[in-house]
Amino acid sequence: MKPTLVKGTRDFGPEQMSKRLFIFDTIRATFKRFGFLPLETPSMENLSTLMGKYGDEGDQLLFKILNSGDFAGSLAPEQLAAGSKAMLPKIAEKGLRYDLTVPFARYVVMSRHALTLPFKRYQMQPVWRADRPQKGRYREFYQCDADVVGTDSLLCEAEIVLMVHEVMRNLGIENFALKVNNRKILTGIAEFIDAPGMEGALAVAIDKLDKIGQDKVLDELRERGFSDSSITALLPMFTMQGSTNEVLEKLKNWLTTSETAQRGIAEIEEMLALVGQYGLENPKLELDVTLARGLSYYTGAIFEVKALGVSIGSISGGGRYDNLTSAFGTSERLSGVGISFGVDRIYDVMEELNLFPEGAGQGTQVLVVPFEESGRHVGLPLLASLRGAGIAAELYPDLSKVKKMLDYANAKRIPFVVLIGSEEVQTGQLAVKNMVTGEQQKMSADAIAAFVQAG
């Protein structure tokens, strides 16, 4: 049989991995700089932890794990006949995590006694979704999350804005848009147009404005049960364009009677003020009232980052959630806010825009090539000194043809090769070859480390 990959999963070869690690390292460095501490949680969670947190669609997309042993043994014929949905609780009680936020909330609730609030954690692990794969969408992908729980302070929202900017700049993605909105504004709009509690449906529909246009959005709203008067009242919504400050003014004047909306507007204003006080220059912030995001648990700020010039979904998203821990039975109100970076999409964006720095795929710096046994006696101490100087170096393990060994260096894109034949052994002057320029010169072994480091 010939092996295949599970649909929607990938192998990452050395070249890809060094690029991926560049992304992970960059994001981790920012998270640490902002005072977040690392956390890992298991790949598997109880389905009772996961189900019901992501909406019906999300429940559908959860990978469920069959119980060990004779998982169907206790099923009665009538339970079998009732269909897969009905028997699910009997045959599967675990599932793969769908995101990092819900496991984090579960962790916070379970470890509440040991945590000092506000608690800031970062987490970089794979998540799984039983989605149909397509461009920029995988069934297994990594998220890098940073969340704060235990404070309502809008400083946290401001810090997310700052972190997004820092990460994007350090990755080299200069051309991006950080879209922000506030769930309270959406909720306020729903109240204002006399469709209270329907902000979910409202959000899903207007989120598509960019894609399908105003008319189709209105059609969809009708289908979702919005009355004509509600839809008429909603029309000013589509004029909410312009600079962030302009939109804020328009919203204020439009939603005068909605206290909820005004609170959402005030939150955005305060967040912006804090970002300004920090000193972030030219923030790439856009208030987008149509930004909704599917996840049902957001209650305040909503974030989404899009790379411009690439047709791929958002590369990062997040927001504030007030009630996630209460789903696990805590009476204490713990508000959280966080951001999630999608490593795999960031990779695709950087690859497409050619943004990986030259050294991102760089492995071995020096290949030591002995022509014969005696060359090893010189090569091994050299290897030790190079490594001691922090230079990635390897010795070609076999005594084979020079061509073959140089081909190896080319294949691994090793920039320097040290050739050691009988002449070099005798004189102590080793041949150092720059594989990019082809230049070759002789020098003593202890000069090589400095020569290589000089480039």
Add this chain to the structure above:
RNA sequence: GUGUCUGUAGCUUAGGUGGUUAAAGCACUCGCCUGUGGCGCGAGAGAUCACCGGUUCGAGUCCGGUCAGACACCCCA
């Protein structure tokens, strides 16, 4: 869950309207060159044409099905 497209060497692909031993580039192995790669020249190895069935004297090519993948919708990082 719905739809569209695509499956030919390790990779990328060529193979109008069916017709003998399925073609090329890259990669690989060997040689030109027993101490020098990326360029060149020569040779070699490598394919049950995704799978199963049908039409036909004859199928990589046409038809049906299966499987796999990509893309789009829904939704999402």
